[in-house]
Amino acid sequence: MDQRIHDHAEVLVDWSARIEAGDDVVVRVDDGAHDLAVAVAEKLGERGANYLATYVSDEVESAFVRSHDGDFDQDPDFETAMLERADSVLSLRGKSNAAEKAAAPGEKRAAYKQSRTEIKARRMDTDWVSTIHPTRAHAQQAGMGIGEYRDFVYDAVLRDWESLADEMANMKEILDEGSEVRLVKEDTDLTMSIENRTAVNSAASVAYDSHNLPSGEVFTAPEDPEGEVYFDVPMTHDGARIRDVHLTFEDGEVVDWSAEVGEAALEDILTTDEGARRLGELGIGMNRGIDRFTDSILFDEKMGDTVHLAVGRAYGSCLPEGEDGNQSAVHVDMITDVSEDSRMEVDGEVIQRNGRFRWEDGFEQE
Amino acid sequence: MDQRIHDHAEVLVDWSARIEAGDDVVVRVDDGAHDLAVAVAEKLGERGANYLATYVSDEVESAFVRSHDGDFDQDPDFETAMLERADSVLSLRGKSNAAEKAAAPGEKRAAYKQSRTEIKARRMDTDWVSTIHPTRAHAQQAGMGIGEYRDFVYDAVLRDWESLADEMANMKEILDEGSEVRLVKEDTDLTMSIENRTAVNSAASVAYDSHNLPSGEVFTAPEDPEGEVYFDVPMTHDGARIRDVHLTFEDGEVVDWSAEVGEAALEDILTTDEGARRLGELGIGMNRGIDRFTDSILFDEKMGDTVHLAVGRAYGSCLPEGEDGNQSAVHVDMITDVSEDSRMEVDGEVIQRNGRFRWEDGFEQE
Numbered sequence: 248m249d250q251r252i253h254d255h256a257e258v259l260v261d262w263s264a265r266i267e268a269g270d271d272v273v274v275r276v277d278d279g280a281h282d283l284a285v286a287v288a289e290k291l292g293e294r295g296a297n298y299l300a301t302y303v304s305d306e307v308e309s310a311f312v313r314s315h316d317g318d319f320d321q322d323p324d325f326e327t328a329m330l331e332r333a334d335s336v337l338s339l340r341g342k343s344n345a346a347e348k349a350a351a352p353g354e355k356r357a358a359y360k361q362s363r364t365e366i367k368a369r370r371m372d373t374d375w376v377s378t379i380h381p382t383r384a385h386a387q388q389a390g391m392g393i394g395e396y397r398d399f400v401y402d403a404v405l406r407d408w409e410s411l412a413d414e415m416a417n418m419k420e421i422l423d424e425g426s427e428v429r430l431v432k433e434d435t436d437l438t439m440s441i442e443n444r445t446a447v448n449s450a451a452s453v454a455y456d457s458h459n460l461p462s463g464e465v466f467t468a469p470e471d472p473e474g475e476v477y478f479d480v481p482m483t484h485d486g487a488r489i490r491d492v493h494l495t496f497e498d499g500e501v502v503d504w505s506a507e508v509g510e511a512a513l514e515d516i517l518t519t520d521e522g523a524r525r526l527g528e529l530g531i532g533m534n535r536g537i538d539r540f541t542d543s544i545l546f547d548e549k550m551g552d553t554v555h556l557a558v559g560r561a562y563g564s565c566l567p568e569g570e571d572g573n574q575s576a577v578h579v580d581m582i583t584d585v586s587e588d589s590r591m592e593v594d595g596e597v598i599q600r601n602g603r604f605r606w607e608d609g610f611e612q613e
Numbered sequence: 614m615d616q617r618i619h620d621h622a623e624v625l626v627d628w629s630a631r632i633e634a635g636d637d638v639v640v641r642v643d644d645g646a647h648d649l650a651v652a653v654a655e656k657l658g659e660r661g662a663n664y665l666a667t668y669v670s671d672e673v674e675s676a677f678v679r680s681h682d683g684d685f686d687q688d689p690d691f692e693t694a695m696l697e698r699a700d701s702v703l704s705l706r707g708k709s710n711a712a713e714k715a716a717a718p719g720e721k722r723a724a725y726k727q728s729r730t731e732i733k734a735r736r737m738d739t740d741w742v743s744t745i746h747p748t749r750a751h752a753q754q755a756g757m758g759i760g761e762y763r764d765f766v767y768d769a770v771l772r773d774w775e776s777l778a779d780e781m782a783n784m785k786e787i788l789d790e791g792s793e794v795r796l797v798k799e800d801t802d803l804t805m806s807i808e809n810r811t812a813v814n815s816a817a818s819v820a821y822d823s824h825n826l827p828s829g830e831v832f833t834a835p836e837d838p839e840g841e842v843y844f845d846v847p848m849t850h851d852g853a854r855i856r857d858v859h860l861t862f863e864d865g866e867v868v869d870w871s872a873e874v875g876e877a878a879l880e881d882i883l884t885t886d887e888g889a890r891r892l893g894e895l896g897i898g899m900n901r902g903i904d905r906f907t908d909s910i911l912f913d914e915k916m917g918d919t920v921h922l923a924v925g926r927a928y929g930s931c932l933p934e935g936e937d938g939n940q941s942a943v944h945v946d947m948i949t950d951v952s953e954d955s956r957m958e959v960d961g962e963v964i965q966r967n968g969r970f971r972w973e974d975g976f977e978q979e
Binding site: 302319320 | 637650661665670681699
């Protein structure tokens with residue numbers, strides 16, 4: 248077995264999930280993630296944890312959902328009881344066919360998902376971590392051969408997370424202490440307030456309240472954006488391709504928008520509700536192991552030399568006690584490349600220029 | 614997908630497990646049983662049941678057991694809690710490699726199994742059913758090509774179970790009412806008492822207290838055997854091949870034994886404890902879908918035109934209230950072919966001659 252699968256399992260179990268002896272660990276094994284499951288079980292054994300493997304297959308689920316009359320039982324207690332007693336849930340994503348969900352009608356799928364609200368909440372109450380095992384189906388989705396895709400995934404996952412977490416702590420400190428962020432690049436000059444907001448150091452570990460491996464971003468919940476912004480990184484939302492988005496904000500709301508491709512899809516997003524025209528997130532990608540866009544938000548938004556903004560719902564962890572932040576049914580990330588001809592300022596001081604951070608070699612004062 | 618996989622799922626869900634709307638069903642999916650899992654999920658959806666799939670892989674388990682220090686936590690409650698709330702547990706056996714268990718040391722495997730005693734008991738408290746999906750690994754073990762092996766498995770599984778259950782009810786009635794069984798064939802003339810014993814109609818359904826699919830045998834717990842018996846069907850016990858066993862019983866105990874191959878292994882069995890030299894089971898194979906020996910007891914002992922006896926432990930379900938029956942650490946089935954030159958009598962009346970039962974065409978009175 249590829250040594251990197253063992254390394255991946257070690258990062259997942261030790262750095263991300265912080266598994267200790269006696270922990271009850273549910274391992275959710277996707278139908279293409281067998282090899283990672285073996286490596287994870289080995290690490291769990293070493294740590295003296297207990298495991299229970301569940302089988303997650305879109306093909307199995309679609310067969311069930313399709314043949315069911317659609318009146319699903321709400322949160323069957325044999326599953327909630329298991330999750331209530333679990334310390335951690337490790338989701339090993341790795342599909343055999345990324346299109347398999349389409350085999351069940353959307354309405355029934357939605358009803359099934361809805362019937363499992365409590366099950367999902369119980370899972371989120373644990374020290375959960377979601378990661379991805381590079382399968383041929385995911386490689387195909389990313390438009391790569393399997394060898395190249397494996398390199399891509401492991402470069403993103405097998406970081407020196409401790410050192411990256413320290414570096415990201417710098418950025419968190421700047422954002423926590425700052426009041427206003429300004430982003431300047433081609434067709435972009437946007438200011439937004441981050442006063443009283445708390446940034447999250449998303450270092451791919453439950454110890455940092457970060458639940459995806461890979462991760463590598465610092466994000467906060469901005470408000471009152473003013474100005475314009477251009478997103479040049481391709482994205483796909485609900486199956487629709489969207490390219491080259493321009494947004495103009497006035498008094499904190501999107502007042503004008505355009506996209507070279509997928510403008511109707513963009514309009515659908517922005518007109519979902521009032522909150523969909525306000526900002527929910529400002530994120531700074533800091534994982535330099537991710538070196539290209541693959542149209543997968545799990546990777547794209549963490550990429551070094553990128554900044555992303557989300558319209559819609561804000562994360563509670565960024566908000567002061569008692570504040571709800573921006574509310575919306577949507578949270579849609581859009582990414583802009585800041586590797587060249589760009590700068591980000593916090594309270595007038597340049598923090599990042601042409602991709603380099605203030606504390607890095609190569610950062611040039613003007 | 615092979616239509617027989619769908620038919621298998623239907624027999625399992627409807628005939629064997631008697632799944633109803635609202636049932637909470639744990640589906641244990643072996644690493645080679647994906648296709649059957651899809652078909653079973655489809656049937657469970659049709660019936661309006663709820664499913665939770667667990668992943669059973671000897672490779673995953675061996676990795677865990679091997680790396681663990683061996684001091685396993687006893688019956689972690691996230692797993693017992695799930696099983697306590699389950700109505701049924703369907704085990705879809707179907708390995709990718711039938712030799713994978715050997716990858717963990719036997720002592721640790723035994724300790725792991727021991728630590729899961731309560732988990733197993735909770736599973737046995739449900740309406741559990743175990744079945745087998747024909748994988749290449751199992752075909753290899755049976756010494757067949759995959760196509761031939763699939764035919765073999767589905768011929769055994771896809772019976773008219775209702776009609777077979779009725780036929781087996783005849784045999785159960787005869788054994789329940791009878792006092793003494795006599796078996797006569799080459800090198801065989803054995804009598805045994807079945808007075809006050811209850812036979813089990815093992816019709817591959819929880820409704821018959823029968824938990825394996827395929828099944829197709831009627832068995833009871835005989836005692837006081839006298840005489841000699843010859844087992845001509847090949848068997849493998851704990852990895853040891855045993856062939857052509859002769860046993861001689863006096864006063865209910867084996868007093869003389871021999872085997873053409875594996876006599877030492879036979880001696881190991883018979884000298885395990887006192888109960889290992891007495892009988893625990895008399896079984897009559899009635900599944901004519903099984904047409905050859907494959908050295909797999911799940912199939913062999915159900916084969917039509919065979920009778921098997923087990924030395925060792927008796928099943929409680931055959932015994933009168935309050936009686937313990939024969940006790941032993943072992944229960945080892947040995948099979949004899951009764952298709953030719955043989956007869957079985959109950960209280961002096963011939964019930965089966967040359968494989969034909971009394972109620973069948975072709976049965977000849979002498």
